[in-house]
Amino acid sequence: MTSTATRDTRFPRLLAAATLSNLGDGVRVVALPLLAAATTRDPFAVSALTACAFLPWFLFGLPIGALVDRSRPETFMAWANTARTVILAGLSLALLADVRSMPLLYVLAFLLGIGEAAYDNAAQSLVPRIVADEKLEKTNSALITAERVGQDLAGPALGGLLFAASPVLPFGLNAAAMALGVLLLTRIRTFPPPSPPRGPVVRTVVTDAAAGMRWLWRAPLIRTIVLTGSALTFFTMAWEATLVLLARGPMGVSETGYGIMLAIGAIGGVAGSLLTPALVRRFERRPLQIAAIAVTAALDLALAIHPHPALAALAWGGTGAAFAVWNVLSVTLRQRLVPAELLGRVNSANRTFSMAAVPLGALTGGFVADTLGLRAPLWLAAAALTVLAFAYAVATRNSVVSKPNPGPDDKAGEPR
Known part of the structure; x- marks a missing residue:
């Protein structure tokens, strides 16, 4: 594992990016079903939205892992959050234009699910590259705390309040949080991975x-x-x-x-x-x-x-x-x-x-x-x-x- 240097700012940047991403995810977890319920009263149609968000893990989870192993995790995370920022900004604009439909929400939930799968996978691969081995428990504790606070406490409460004010606000905030996370991730650099095998991707x-x-x-x-x-x-x-x-x-x-x-x-x-x-x-x-x-x-x-x-x-x-x-x-x-x-x-x-x-x-x-x-x-x-x-x-x-600290040997x- 790579040891961190004195005053290494890579993990603080990762933690800040994770906090923003998880807060945005928590806001969206409440706001997207509320938007679906405001669009249709069909229980099956609303529940299908959750299935669309989970489906990317079944379809792309393993290939995403292979792609993460071929690249710098921080680059993969930055691209995943960039894509989610664009998707959420597009949804915000669509809502401003009063354009909404369940097929649109299904597609957006599926695409956001792909981005979340890519980000979460790469984040776990990034940690041992930037944190000393003896600090892994403390580091993972901080990241999981940020996840629980953002996705289960602060995010859902904020998402409900913002949606009540305007359906556009929670998705706009989610997009802004993702964009700020991208800026933080671009300041993190790790060693390049081995050259990928030759052949069709x-x-x-x-x-x-x-x-x-x-x-x-x-x-x-x-x-x-x-x-x-x-x-x-x-x-x-x-x-x-x-x-x-x-x-x-x-x-x-x-x-x-x-x-x-x-x-x-x-x-x-x-x-x-x-x-x-x-x-x-x-x-x-x-x-x-x-x-x-x-x-x-x-x-x-x-x-x-x-x-x-x-x-x-x-x-x-x-x-x-x-x-x-x-x-x-x-x-x-x-x-x-x-x-x-x-x-x-x-x-x-x-x-x-x-x-x-x-x-x-x-x-x-x-x-x-x-x-x-x-x-x-x-x-x-x-x-x-x-x-x-x-x-x-x-x-x-x-x-x-x-x-005490099992490792590669x-x-x-x-x-x-």
Whole structure:
């Protein structure tokens, strides 16, 4: 890994760019569905907007990772944000001209999803190039904190307020935030990647993406981390997707109370990411990862036994904190253990699996709740995550996860 020089300003610039991008994303997450709801009252048409935003990860996640590995990550991020700035500025102009339609919103959501996939992947590949190895947990903690604050707290609140004033304002602000992020990213420089293989770009990108998946599948430790994170997402989404029905029904939570519960979950995520560096200084990484899964299972079990608004808020907030700890540690381990020339592809594979787990978990939870009752997804999640915690403990018992600073010479999970 590349050590940072004295007064190196690259990470502060990256953090500022990430803060702006995540704030813009949080504003858009609320404003785009509000715009769709103002355009049509068809529930399926509105829900299809979310599918359009997720679809790029399934279609382009792995090729994007291959392209990131061929370029400077900061350049890739700058181009991704430039494209998103143009798209959002175009939407703002269209709204000023009173031009709006669902097909237009579908196309824009899909294109913005491609930009988000490219930016997020490249950002994780950039960090180990500009930050010293021993600072990775602290760095990833700061970036995930910026993500949670921007996307879950400040951004959505601001997006709702701006949309109420004018539908143009949230998208204009999003475009401005992206543009400022581009200016910051252009001041970051890293070493150039190895020369890409010769041949048609599409064929070589597909070949590179397949090579990344083969490496991941043959690397036991990294594969275990990726699949465990996806399973954690799947079973958590199984109950979170139907929590609104449990809260508004048997628990008798008001609409305002439900909003407060969601805010507590976001605060839990921020707290978890902020606390992770201190936890790593005091405890080994592997027990922290196992504890994150176990805490989530315990909270699910408690809420299944006694569905109460206070417990629901605790479960939501505790789950957010546990996910933050897991994410900081798993991202850091990938950055340390995956070869630099493969990091983009492995990051893309991880995000592709986790993105797939979101709708699949939600659909599974909905089916289980419809068949067995609203508490059933919680029982399922509690049981499955308990098994997952034990399985991860067994699978990583002889790994390098708990070493103080595992690095390139400690790739116990890397295929040889």
